[in-house]
Amino acid sequence: xxxxxxxVKHIFRQxxxxxxxxxxxxxxxxxxxxxxxxxxxxxxxxxxxxxxSACYGSLLTPDTRTNGxxxxxxxxxxxxxxxxLFGHPSWLNEADTLFEIHKIYVEGGxxxxxxxxxxxxxxxxxxxxxxxxxxxxxxxxxxxHIDNTLTEDILDGALCAFHVTDxxxxxxxxxxxxxxxxxxxxxxxxxxxLSPIVQLKDGSLKIIxxxxxxxxxxxxxxxxxxxxxxxxxxxxxxxxxxxxHFRYMGLKGNIACVVNGIGLGWxxxxxxxxxxxxxxxxxxxxxxxxxxxxxxxxxxxxxxPNVDGVLVNIFGGSxxxxxxxxxxxxxxxxxxxxxxxxxxxxxxxxxAGQRLLYESRLPFVVKTKMDEAVRAVVKAxxxxx
Amino acid sequence: xxxxxxxxxxxxxxxITSSIGAVHTELALAYGSHIVAGTSADxxxxxxxxxxxxxTVSEAVKAKDPKVSVVFATxxxxxxxxxxxxxxxxxxxxxxTERLPMHEALKMKNLAEKMGVCLVGPSSMGIGVMNQxxxxxxxxxxxxxxxxxxxxxSSSLLWEVARQLSNAGVGVSxxxxxxxxxxxxxxxxxxxxxxxxxxxxxGIVVIGQxxxxxxxELAEFYKKQKNKKPMWCYIPGRSLDRSDKRPLLGMQxxxxxxxxxxxxxxxxxxxxxxxxxxxxxxxxxxKGKNR
Numbered sequence: 001x002x003x004x005x006x007x008v009k010h011i012f013r014q015x016x017x018x019x020x021x022x023x024x025x026x027x028x029x030x031x032x033x034x035x036x037x038x039x040x041x042x043x044x045x046x047x048x049x050x051x052x053s054a055c056y057g058s059l060l061t062p063d064t065r066t067n068g069x070x071x072x073x074x075x076x077x078x079x080x081x082x083x084x085l086f087g088h089p090s091w092l093n094e095a096d097t098l099f100e101i102h103k104i105y106v107e108g109g110x111x112x113x114x115x116x117x118x119x120x121x122x123x124x125x126x127x128x129x130x131x132x133x134x135x136x137x138x139x140x141x142x143x144x145h146i147d148n149t150l151t152e153d154i155l156d157g158a159l160c161a162f163h164v165t166d167x168x169x170x171x172x173x174x175x176x177x178x179x180x181x182x183x184x185x186x187x188x189x190x191x192x193x194l195s196p197i198v199q200l201k202d203g204s205l206k207i208i209x210x211x212x213x214x215x216x217x218x219x220x221x222x223x224x225x226x227x228x229x230x231x232x233x234x235x236x237x238x239x240x241x242x243x244x245h246f247r248y249m250g251l252k253g254n255i256a257c258v259v260n261g262i263g264l265g266w267x268x269x270x271x272x273x274x275x276x277x278x279x280x281x282x283x284x285x286x287x288x289x290x291x292x293x294x295x296x297x298x299x300x301x302x303x304x305p306n307v308d309g310v311l312v313n314i315f316g317g318s319x320x321x322x323x324x325x326x327x328x329x330x331x332x333x334x335x336x337x338x339x340x341x342x343x344x345x346x347x348x349x350x351x352a353g354q355r356l357l358y359e360s361r362l363p364f365v366v367k368t369k370m371d372e373a374v375r376a377v378v379k380a381x382x383x384x385x
Numbered sequence: 386x387x388x389x390x391x392x393x394x395x396x397x398x399x400x401i402t403s404s405i406g407a408v409h410t411e412l413a414l415a416y417g418s419h420i421v422a423g424t425s426a427d428x429x430x431x432x433x434x435x436x437x438x439x440x441t442v443s444e445a446v447k448a449k450d451p452k453v454s455v456v457f458a459t460x461x462x463x464x465x466x467x468x469x470x471x472x473x474x475x476x477x478x479x480x481x482t483e484r485l486p487m488h489e490a491l492k493m494k495n496l497a498e499k500m501g502v503c504l505v506g507p508s509s510m511g512i513g514v515m516n517q518x519x520x521x522x523x524x525x526x527x528x529x530x531x532x533x534x535x536x537x538x539s540s541s542l543l544w545e546v547a548r549q550l551s552n553a554g555v556g557v558s559x560x561x562x563x564x565x566x567x568x569x570x571x572x573x574x575x576x577x578x579x580x581x582x583x584x585x586x587x588g589i590v591v592i593g594q595x596x597x598x599x600x601x602e603l604a605e606f607y608k609k610q611k612n613k614k615p616m617w618c619y620i621p622g623r624s625l626d627r628s629d630k631r632p633l634l635g636m637q638x639x640x641x642x643x644x645x646x647x648x649x650x651x652x653x654x655x656x657x658x659x660x661x662x663x664x665x666x667x668x669x670x671x672k673g674k675n676r
Contacts, residue, residue: 263543
């Protein structure tokens with residue numbers, strides 16, 4: 001879960017981290033207007049897409065267009081560059097869907113600058129620790145494990161990794177590191193990335209690009225951020241999934257899957273693929289579903305545009321199958337679409353659950369074993385095509 | 386140190402009166418678990434489901450000396466509860482709470498390491514030993530007794546496989562859920578190590594996960610064992626591809642398929658067996674056992 005760059009920069013600014021002057025523009029004309037307010041050229045124009053916009057390229061060789069960022073040296077070129085960004089046809093986000101650009105972030109105030117380096121504080125899942133990684137301007141990566149506090153040793157090591165020797169710059173850099181770490185801890189974030197940090201002619205440091213990756217398990221503590229977190233899978237679906245604590249994954253096929261438990265879900269997707277099908281969406285209802293959330297889950301996957309069939313795969317280890325059945329039946333008005341709907345049900349109260357589905361006289365195809373259910377849904381979808 | 390509990394192992398249940406705690410305590414008691422004490426957020430409760438409820442874990446330890454504690458807490462309280470159990474001297478704690486804030490999960494894990502406590506989870510669904518005991522919420526009543534033990538990250542897939550083995554007439558001996566969240570304390574090695582010594586177990590099923598290094602550790606460990614029991618492994622997710630994310634600084638994007646293939650290679654090179662399809666556990670293991 002990430003914010004768009006201009007929101008991140010706002011948070012950085014409030015935390016007194018040195019960011020550039022910047023304003024959001026919604027049209028190329030507006031971009032020209034706001035640039036005047038920002039000051040003299042050059043400018044950075046950055047398309048605001050989560051995970052897409054990135055000022056990755058070096059400052060001196062601004063070959064950054066593929067990342068949705070254009071470095072503009074003269075004010076005269078600004079309009080054309082902004083038009084190019086807004087008009088770009090194929091920005092891709094994580095789920096490989098087209099993304100139209102509605103706003104760009106115009107930043108300025110860097111004339112001659114040298115790169116100092118980049119760094120990130122993050123939770124490292126592979127090594128199961130908190131970590132600070134520093135990348136020097138020459139691209140050398142140095143990482144430090146953090147055991148609960150940012151110690152002097154780590155800070156000294158980081159300064160070495162940046163290859164910063166003069167005392168004043170060291171002091172500014174330490175200040176930035178400490179403030180970024182404070183943000184990392186405050187939000188319980190998965191990552192705070194500052195890249196690159198540059199030094200201006202007057203010796204001051206500025207942050208060119210920033211990322212804040214939130215832990216989905218802590219966002220409820222920051223309700224003011226939730227509306228800012230950009231959707232990945234279409235606003236409504238994302239919102240519904242989040243409200244109901246579903247795990248949701250939009251994919252590229254045509255079979256929608258509702259499961260209870262993520263491991264079972266991924267295994268289901270594997271099996272569907274082995275049997276020649278493709279999955280459009282995977283929704284995990286979690287370990288404590290209610291009748292209402294099951295109904296919502298089914299509605300949500302049916303709202304995916306490319307769905308030709310649905311597989312509900314439930315193993316009731318702590319979840320009661322009859323409760324799941326009631327929830328599915330309650331979503332029946334949506335099922336008038338004539339889509340094949342296969343329900344696999346095994347576990348606690350499976351007989352009661354399966355009986356409810358049969359007695360509802362709704363067009364559920366009911367199975368007990370996973371392989372039978374997968375075969376049934378793949379076959380039904382193929383026949384429908 | 387991780388150990389397999391028996392029907393004599395005294396269990397403490399923290400959060401016994403919470404909705405999820407109550408449900409699973411009742412099921413565990415019905416299975417025959419030796420739950421000797423509970424604690425609750427409601428300090429006025431003295432007894433629940435016939436189990437004495439104490440104000441603090443220390444009091445419960447003094448009165449009943451439980452050897453393992455199971456924590457049913459909300460994500461907000463889990464760290465505090467686990468810490469309380471560890472400080473009261475309990476040497477194995479099973480944390481059922483899932484979706485814990487990651488910084489807190491790390492703190493919990495580091496604390497357990499420092500204090501020498503075996504923390505299973507967070508996001509574990511517990512430990513179940515057939516015809517002995519349930520710690521947490523393993524639905525052993527749905528499975529048949531046999532000689533194959535299961536250990537894995539995702540509980541839902543563990544239940545699925547245990548059911549397949551039961552249907553195939555193979556049956557299960559123990560089921561250990563380590564937790565599907567990114568950050569968990571106990572990895573495969575201590576559990577497999579205990580299962581290799583367990584007389585009721587003749588073979589082991591391992592359900593891995595794309596994320597983390599635990600499968601590599603397991604491969605290293607298993608390779609060195611002289612007294613190997615057959616070990617069947619599977620990792621879900623090879624057909625999912627989410628590799629087009631913009632990676633963080635210093636990280637590389639890797640395809641799930643590539644990670645799973647690498648882990649498969651490591652495990653097979655160590656002498657483990659691989660199950661290709663998640664519906665084949667029953668058939669593959671039955672065949673393997675008859676050979």
